[in-house]
Amino acid sequence: MPLHLTIVMRDWDFVTPLLLGELSDPRIELDLRGVATLPGFPSAHDGIDGAEVSVSRLVAKRVGGDARDVGVASFPMRAFRHRCIITRKSHPAQSLEALRGGRIGVAGWQDSGNTWTRHAMVSAGVGLDEIHWFMGRMTSADPVSDGIGQFAEPGRIDPVADDTPLLDLLEQGALDAVFAPFMPEGFFGTGASFRPVLPDLVGAEMDYFGRHGFVPGIHAMALKQSIVKDHPWLPQALSDLLETSRALWTAKRQRYSDTSPWLFDEHLRVGRHLPDDWDASGVDKNAEMLATFIQTAFEQGLIPKTVPPQHVFASEA
Known part of the structure; x- marks a missing residue:
C-alpha cells in the first residue's frame, strides 16, 4: 500500500505535471495542496507531512537543536535578489x-x-x-x-x-x-x-x-522527522518528484512559449548563460550555495554557529 503524503506549498507553475498526474512514484499517494501563505514547519501541524519552508528558518531551527523536521534540498523558490x-x-x-x-x-x-x-x-x-x-x-x-x-x-x-x-x-x-x-x-x-x-x-x-556560482535558494522543502524515520527513502523520493516535474514543465514552457511576448528570450538567456543544472536538487549539487547561506546567516547574526549543510538537509540516496 502506498504511503499517503500530504505536502503543502505555494502554487508554483512547475508542479503542474504532478497535479495533472503526468508523473508519480508508486510508493507515494501524493496529496499536494497549494496555499497563499506558508504554514511554517510540518511538525507544528496535524494532517501535514511536509511543506515548503524558509531556508533561513530551517537552518536556524536545526542549528538550535530542533530536529522535528528534516530539510529536503529541493528549492521551489530560487532566484537572484x-x-x-x-x-x-x-x-x-x-x-x-x-x-x-x-x-x-x-x-x-x-x-x-x-x-x-x-x-x-x-x-x-x-x-x-x-x-x-x-x-x-x-x-x-x-x-x-x-x-x-x-x-x-x-x-x-x-x-x-x-x-x-x-x-x-x-x-x-x-x-x-x-x-x-x-x-x-x-x-x-x-x-x-x-x-x-x-x-x-x-x-x-x-x-x-x-x-x-549559484542562483540563491530561498525556500526548501521539509518533512516531519517522524515520517522520515519510518520511511528513510522519502526525502530523496520527494526531491526526485519535484525535480522531474520542474524538468517536464520547463520543456513544455520552452515548446509553448507563446503565453508571453518575450518568454522565448528568457529561455534563450537562461539556456545560454547558466549551466543546465543551475536549479538542480540535492545537497551535493547545492553544497556551495548552502554553505554560503549558512556562513552568511552566521555573519549577519541570524545563527550562533555554522554547521555543514548535511546537518540541515537529509542525505541523498
Missing part, C-alpha cells in the same frame, strides 16, 4: 554602491530572501553597517507584525515609527530603497511609482553568478 532592491523613480541611485550611507526598509530581517539580498549588497562592496535599516510592514494591507525581534540594534536596525508602511516611506523620501520580496501593485505598468535600483538587472545578476 538584485531585482528585489527597489526605489522611487525620482531617486538618483543607479547602483548598489550608491545606497552606501542610505536608509533601507526591510519587512523581515530573518527572511531568507532578505538574507540573500544583503549578501548581494556585501558582494557589491557595501557593508551592512554602512546602511541604516528600518523594519516594518510593506503596505497598509499587510498586518502589523514584529519583523525585527531580537535583531534590533538602535541606530542601525530600527523599527519604523507609527507602523507607517515601507512603500509609503519610500515614496515620501524617508527611505532610499526597500527590499521587496514581491513587487508592489502596479510595479510593472507605465505609471509605476517605483523602479529597480539597478538599470541592468541581468548584468548585475550574471556578475553575481560569476562570482559565486
